[in-house]
Amino acid sequence: MRGQLAPYVFLSPTLVLVTLFFFIPLIMVFILSFTSLDMTNFGILEWWRPVNWNLDNYVKIFTNRFFSRILGNTIMYVALTLALFNVGMALVIALITTHIKRRTGFAFRVLWFLPRITPVVVYTMMWRALAGPAPMGVLNKYFLGPLGIGGGEYLLNTHPWVFIFLVNGFIGASFGMILFSSAIEAIPKDYTTASKVDGATTWQTIRYVELPMIKWPLLFVTTYQTLSLLTSFEQIMLLTDGGPGLYQTEVWALTAYHRALTSYFGNTQWGYGAAWSVVLVIIGIVMAVIYLRVFKFGELVEEPKIDQL
Amino acid sequence: MKRLFLLMLIGCFVVAGGLLTLAQDTETITLTVRCRAKPPMEDWRGNNFILAAEELNADLEAAGDPRRVEVVINQDNIDWGDYVTEFVLSYGAGEEPDIWLTGHEYIGVQAEAGRIIPLDELMKEFPGLNNVIDSLWDSTMYKGEIWGVPQDAEARPLYFNKALLKELGWSANKIAALPGKIEWGEFTLYDMLAVAKEAVDKGVVADGNGFWTRPKNGPDFTAFYYAFGGDTIDAATGKLVFDEAAGLKYYQFFYDAAQAYGSMGCLGLGWGDAWHPGVSGSKVLFWIGGTWQWAEWAEAYLKDLGGEDYMWETFGFALIPAAEQGGQPNSLTHPLAFLISSQCEHPDLALALIDKVTDYGPNTRHAIASTHLGILKGQTEYKFYKVSRLLSEALYMLAYTTFLPNNPYWGSYSSLVYEALAATVGGDFTPHEAVDFVVDGLKRELGDNVIIR
Incomplete structure (x- = not known):
């Protein structure tokens, strides 16, 4: 009992x-x-x-007359942030930092991790300041101004989506970066050594040895970050609050927040x-089920096909 | 020795008994005051209560009332929406403030929900409140009763940049005459847009900066709807009204401003990082603001350039122009009012405090520091009120002022009307589509609570 x-x-x-x-x-x-x-x-x-x-x-x-715009914004925000940063850039950083000197790779990853440990409001406000009008805004004053390519004074109003992707992406990439780099480092050296002995180039080693072996972390990060991005809105709220135009950068979660609380x-x-x-929540559950089916999550949790050591 | 000990013991009892009696004689009552105030300009909204409590305690003592008041002031500059949500939720938890300072247009919804009390009966014992300008009481009336005591008022003028008008070739005399021409209906809203477009065409201001409103929803837009003949409330039934013909002209104006007259590049801007620096930094020719922003620009944005002196040289202000030649210009005032919670256990003391701060000294301190208009009869003659040039020069606008309606559904109404405006300015809606959107939305969300004309 x-x-x-x-x-x-x-x-x-x-x-x-x-x-x-x-x-x-x-x-x-x-x-x-x-x-x-x-x-x-x-x-x-x-x-x-x-x-x-x-x-x-x-x-x-x-x-709602603006339903399609909000849905479209959400799909674009989740898909592009995920592809370009949370999985794409995370994978690139993980691959690069595991193929250079270990200590240098480690130091680079620590640096990349800084935005994640910075309070989100402070981090986003720093971006607002960067994008602000001259003479305060660093981007306008030191980069766009001298280059003579303008870009307008209020970069957040002229290019809101660029900043939304960058602000979310820099933080989002660090999550995948840590998981991917530890997964890559966990691959037994014998495999990569054997591929090199067989004459594989670095790209071939990555493509045919390393990527297949980090399939499960890739699945996990894609699934987890999709759901996470679907429900995240705090950076967008602080950056553009869904503007500057009507629902221009409003995503689904931000609409829920606006309707319920502001x-x-x-x-x-x-x-x-x-x-x-x-x-x-329903969209999230459907997405999760699709991911688990498509990526055959069941195989991950199956009993090992070889005897336990 | 034994006797001495006994005497000491008796002495202790006497002192303790005395203290106990004294403590029982007076009862300290804590009253909480919640104000939305932009520091440091608007700090007197709450701080006046500290002095008022001292005075009230003296009154209570003189009258033999055992109660004594201690005030706890909570003031900051959070968004209006959050401010209202905070009150409603804290009321549900029994932790709301006893005295709540808020925009008069929230009275309808709070009165309807029973969260505030009507003050007519209580006010009879505070004749000092009769000094409040009569018309301001209209803003705190709901269903025939008074629910709040006005705290301040303002004008929302059309500001113009004199330096930019000079660049455009306007003489000093022509600039000086502009407020008068607007007051007599000789310079209309479309005349203003024409000048704004000329400024954009000649490169005096950037495209979009000819004329600006506030960057987000708020009371100012309603003044334009009024200018085109719109009405928001039906006097007979107290229901909200949307006038389709006026609405169409209203949306046409903002559509034209954005699409054809190089204006309205302001929607969606952040207040602190773009809007205030834009208007105070001479990047905008015409804009709608509030008199209270005058103090804000002088203190927070233009102190280095000379503050108010610089502003008198560079900025001018006038009424919101009439829609048509010879028409009536207007302005909108949005009085804040002190409301008393229905869960307040000592509403008489709360009103006594409000009465103390609704006096020439305290109210003038706030008016001068924050460039809000006074609310008391004869306040313009008060020695310390007269020192403010802005308050004296803007006072004539009260004769042209309008109000927002006190109606529980004003929030939903206003959100829909603004959403259509933002879509019109952004080119998503034509003026006709905007009106259809508002009419459909109002019918769906408010049903019988709105009249479409």
Whole structure:
């Protein structure tokens, strides 16, 4: 009896935390998404009673005139940040830093890691300052100005997406960089040595030996970062707040935040915002399932085909 | 020895008993005051309560009232939306401030939800409040009752850059005459756009910088809708109104401004890093701002160039021009008001404090420091109010002022109207599409709570 209980005792702190801070809020957000709870009826509307539940918020989302723009922005933001930085650049950095002197590679990775350990507000504000008008903005003053290529005074207004990709990418790449470089370093040296003996070039070694052997970290980073990017909005909020034009850089998660929690005249619509987040949760689950199917995640967790040593 | 000990013991009891009685005689009541204030210009909004509490305690003592007041002030410069959310959520948790300073347009929604109290009855015991200018009480009325005490007011003028007009070839006399021409309806909104376009064409300002509004949603836009004959509230029913014909002219104006007159390159800019540096840095010819921003520019942006002296030489201000020749110019005031929470246990003391700060001395301190207009009758004659040139010169605008409506659904209404405006300026909507978008949205979101005319 004692032995049977022990695992549950050890699991209980996690169970309590996950229940309190994930499942209960998830259920509440799900219920809220069917209500019209907002600033005008908070404390009046009995949102927990099924009689007050309906699908109006979902109808509003899918008939929104700017729905396609927000969806398009989200797809572009997730796909390009993922391809160019979170997986693409992370892989390039990992490959380069594992093919040069170990200590130099390590030092470079530490430097690249600095934005991740900088508080996100400080980090983003530094980018805002960089992109600001001359004489404050470093990019305008020292690079674009002397080169005579202009770029306008408010770079965040003229090229908002460039900055959104850069700001997210520099942080995002560090996550994959660490995982990929440790995976590459874990590949037994015999394989790479054997390929070199067989006359393989560096590119051939990478393409035919190293990349296939870090397939699982690649799958994990792609899946994890897709879901992470889908729900991330803090850098965009701090950089452009979805602007400068109407919904120009607004992504799905930022819309949910704006609808639920911000408004100049305080008409925050908690129910409507919750509906936007529920759709996002569903998109996230569908994406996760697709990834796991496509990348055959089942194989990763299969029993080894050889006897255990 | 034994007797001495006994005497000491009795002495201790007497002193302790005395202290206990004294403590029981007075009861200290903590009242919290929440203000949105931009430091340092607007600090008097909250700080006046420190002096008011001292005065009130003296009054209480003289009147034999055992209560004493201690105030806790919480003021900062967070966004309006967050500020309102904070009040609503803290009210739900029973931790809201007793006195809440906020824009008058929030009264409708808070009154409807029962989070604030009507003040008519309580105010009868504070005749000093009768000094508040009568028309300002209209802004704090909802369903026939008064729910807040006005704290300040302002004008939202059309600012113009004199130096840039000179570059454009305007004489000093012509520049000086501009506010008068606007007041008499001889210089219209489209005349302004024409000058803005000329400035862009001649390279005096960059494309997009001929005329600017604020960069995000806010009260100012409503003044333009009023200028084109729009109405926001139905006097008979108290319901919100959207006038399609006025709305069409309103969106046409902003569409033209952005697409044809080199203006409106302001939407989406950050306040601190682009908008204020733009207007105060002589990069914009015409712009809509508030009188309170005058103090902000002098203090935060132009101190090195000479502050107010530089500004009087470089900037001028006038009413928002009429839409048509001979029409009526306007301005919009957005009074802030002190509201009292319905969960406040001592509303009489809260109002007594508000009464103390609604006096010539405290209110003038705030008005001068923040360049807000006074709210009291005869305040312009008050010795210390008269020292501000801006407040004296902008005062005539109150005769042309308009208000936002007090209605619980104003937030949703305003968001939709602004969204269409941003789409029009960005070229996503034609003026007709903007009106259709607003009408559809209002009908869907507000149903019977809005009248479409």
